Amino acid sequence: MLSSLIFIPLAGMILVMLLPKNAKSAIRWTAVGASIPPLVLSFWLTYEFFVNHASSAAMAFVEGPYEWIPLLNVQYYLGADGISVPLLALTGLLSTISLVASFGIENRVKEYFAFFLLLEAGMMGVFVALDFFLFYIFWEVMLVPMYFLIGIWGGPRKEYAAIKFFLYTLFGSIFMLVAILILYFTSEPHTLNMMELIQSGSALPHTLQLVCFVFFFIAFAIKVPVWPFHTWLPDAHVEAPTAVSVILAGVLLKMGTYGMLRISWPMFPEAVRYFSFWIALLGVIAIIYGALVSMAQKDLKKLVAYSSVSHMGYCMLALGAVTSVQAITGCMFQMISHGLITGALFLLVGVLYDRAHTREIAVFGGLGSKLPVYAGIMVFFSMASLGLPGMSGFVSEFMIFVGSFGALNKVLVGIAVLGVVLGAAYMLRMVQNVFLGEFNLSKWGGLTEINLREVITVAPLMVFTLWIGLYPKPLNELMAATMEHLVTLMAR
Template identity: 80%
Template sequence: MDFPILSSLVFFPIIGMVAVMLLPKNAFGAIRWTAVGFSLPPLVISAWLVFDYFVNFAAMGTMAYMEGPFDWIPSLNVQYLMGADGISVPMLALTGLLSTISLIASFGIKERVKEYFAFFLLLEAGMMGVFCALDFFLFYVFWEIMLVPMYFLIGIWGGPRKEYAAIKFFLYTLFGSIFMLVAILVMYFTSEPHSLNMLTLIDHGPTLSHTLQIVCFSFFFVAFAIKVPVWPFHTWLPVAHVVAPTAVSVILAGVLLKMGTYAMLRVNWPMFPEALRTLGFWIAILGVIGIIYGALVSLAQKDLKKLVAYSSVSHMGYCMLALGAFSSVTAIAGCMFQMVSHGLITGALFLLVGVLYDRAHTREIAAFGGLGSKLPIYTGIMVFFSMAALGLPGMSGFVSEFMIFVGAFGALNKVLVGISIIGVVLGAAYMLRMVQHIFLGEFNLARWGDLTDINARELVTVVPLIILTLVIGIYPKPLANLMNGTLEHLVGLMSR
C-alpha cells in the first residue's frame, strides 16, 4: 500500500497532541518545539502536494491521492474516504503554513502551555481532515471535532468576556451543523443504494425533486454560511476574534472561514445545480451586502482587531459574490484566489495586531500615533499588508478581487457588481484611516517611548506571508493553473 499521504496530514498533528500531553507540565521549551516539530511534516507534505498535483494532475483537475473507500462503520455505510483535488490542495497548504506559523507565534503563551499546544494540534488535525474528507460522515466528524479545541482555546486563553465568546462560537457553529446533519441524512436515504460518498452523491443530487434540492441546498448553505460567515450570520465573528489569542485569530480568519466557502464549492454548488440557479442571485446579493456592510462597520471601529475582523466579513463577501456568479470559471477561480490571499493577508494582519498588543496592551486605534518613527520595520510590514488588504496591484488581494469582478460582471447583474465595487473604495478608506492614525501623525513619547520593534521570532512568522502575497500578486499563473482543471470540472457540474 502506498504511503497514506492525506491521512498523514491528519494524524501527524494527532500524534503530536499525544506527545505534547505526555511531556511534563513545566517543560515549556520542549512542549513548544514538539508542537512545532509535529506541525512541520504536514507543512512539508502539503507543500509537496501542491508541487506534485501541479505537475501530475492539475491539467485534468482529477481527484487524486485517494485513500479508500475503506469500510469504517459498515452498518451505517460509513466509509473512510479521503482525496484531494485542485481546490483542496491549496487549502491544505494554507492550513499547513498557517498552523506552523501560529504555533511559532504562540511561544508567548505563558499560561497552561501544555494544554494550549495540545488543543492547537487537535485543531490542525480537524482542519486538515475537513479539506480531505470525501465521505459525509467523516467530513462532519472533522467539521465538529474542530469546534472543541476552538472552544477551549478561546475560553481559556482569551481576553475579557472570553466565556461568552467561546460559547457563542460553539453554539452558533453547532446550530449550523445540525442543518448539515439533516441534509446529509436526507441525501443518504434518498440515494439508492444508500451512500455517504460525496462523489456519488454529486451525481445523485440533481435527480432529487426541485423542492427537495432547494431544501437540502439551503440546509447545507446555512451550515457553511455560518462558518464563512455570510451576512447575516456573522455576529459570532467579531466577538470571537476580539477575545481570541493572536494565533487563534490567525487560524480562525486564515483557515476556519475558508472551510465554509470550500465546503460550498465541494458540496453545495456541484450537488444541487438546479437550486443554485434559483438561489445563486440571492447569494450574490448576500455577498454584496456583506462587502458593503463589513466595510462600513470597519470604518467605524475604534479597536484595531475588530477592524480587521469586520474587514474579514467584507472580504469573504467577495467570495460569496464570486460564488453567486457560478457560471463563470474566472469568478470561481477568483473566489479560490481570494480564499488563499485573504488567508495570507488577514492572517498576517492578525499576527501584526498581536505583535503590537503584546507590547502596548491596548488595541485602541486612537491611543497610537506616529509609530512609524519608532517602529520602522513593524510599520513597513503593517503598511505592506494594509495595502495588500485594500487590493493594491502587485499583491495577491488585487488579483483575486480583479478576477472576481471580471467574472461576476459577465455572469451577474451588472448593477449589483457595480455596487460591490464601492467595497474596494471603502476598503481603502478604513485601511488608510487605520494606517494614518497609528503610524503617522504625532508620536506620544511619554506613553510609547519604550516600545520595541518587531523581533526575530515574529519576523519569521510574517516573512513567509509577505513572500507568498507578493509571488501570487506578481505571478498568479501557477496557482491559477493548479486549480483550473478542477474548477472547470466543478463549473461543468454546476451548469448541469
C-alpha cells in the same frame, strides 16, 4: 499520504500531553515539530499535484474508500483536488506559523499546544474528507479545541465569545446533519460518498434540492460568515489569542466557502442557479456592510475582523456567479489571499498588543518613526488588504469582478466595486492614525521593535502575497481543470 496530514498532528498532540507540565520549551518545540511534517507534506502535495494531476479534475492522492461502519455505509475516504490542495498548503503554513507565534503563551502551555494540534488535525481532515460522515466529524471536532482555545486563553469576554462561537456553529451543523441524512436515504443504494452524491445530486427532485441546499447553506454561511450570520465573528476574533485569530480567519472561515464549492454547489446545481442572485446579494451586503462597520471601529483587531466579513463577501459574490470559471477561480484566489493577508494582519496586531497592551486605534500615532520595520510590514499588509495591484488581494478581487460582471446583475457588481474604495478608506485611516502623525514619546517611548521570531512568522506570508500578486499563473493552472469541471457540474 493524506492520512498523515491528519494523524501526525494527532500523534504530536499525544506526545505533547505526555510531556511534563513544566517543560515549556520542550512542549513548544514538540508542537512546532509535529506541525512541520504536515507543512512539508502539504507543500509537496501541492507541487506534486501541479506537476502530475493539474490537468485533470479527478481526485488525486485518493485513500479508500475503506469500510469503517459498514452497517450505515460509513467509509474512510480521502482525496484532494484543485479546490483542496491549495487550502491544505494554506492550513499547513498557517498552523506552523501560529504555533511559532504562540511561544509567548506562558499560561497552561501544555493544554494550549495539545488543543492547537488537535485543531490542526481537524482542519486538515475537513479539507480531505470525501465521505459525509467523516467530513461532519472533522467539521465538529474542530469546534472543541477552538472552544477551549478561545475560552481559556482569550481576552476579558472570552467565556461569552467561546460559547457563542460553539453554539452558532453547532446550530449550523445540525442543519447539515439533517441534509446529510436526507441525502443518504434518498440515494439508491444508500451512500455517504460525496463523489457519488455529486453525480446523482442533480437528479434529485426540485424541492428536495432546494431544501438540502438551504440546510447546507445555513451551516456553511455561519462559518464563512455571511451576513446576517456573522455576529459571532467579531466577538470570537477580539477575544481569541493572536494565533487562534490567525487560524480562525485564515482557515476556519475558508471552510464555509470550501464546503460550498465541494458540496452544495456541484451537488445541487438547480438550487444554486435558482438562488444565485440572492447569494450574490448576500455577498454584496457583506462587502459593503463589513467595510462600513470596519470604518467605525475603534479597536484594531475588530477592524481586521470586520474587514474579514467584507472580504469573504467577495467570495460569496463570486459564488453567486455560477457560470463563470473566472469568478469561481477568483473565489479560490480570494480564499487563499485573505488567509495570507488577514492572518498576517492579526499577527501584526498581536505584536503591537503584546507591547502596548491596548488595541485602541486612537491612542496611537506616529509609531512609524519609532518602529519603522513594524510599520513597514503593517503598511505592506494593509496595502495588500485594500487590493493594491501587485499583491494577491488585487488579483483575486479583479478576477471576481471580471467574472461576475459577465455573469451577474451589473448594478449589483457595480455596488460591490464600491467595497474596494471603502476598503481603502478604512485601511488608510487606520494606517494614518496609528503610524503617521505625532508620536507620543512619553507614552509609547518604551515600545520595542518587532523581533526576529515575529518577523519570521510574517515573512512567508509576505512572500506568498507578493508571489500570487505578481505571478498568479501557477496557482491558476493548479486549479484550472478542477474549476472548469466544477462549472460544468453546476451547469447540469
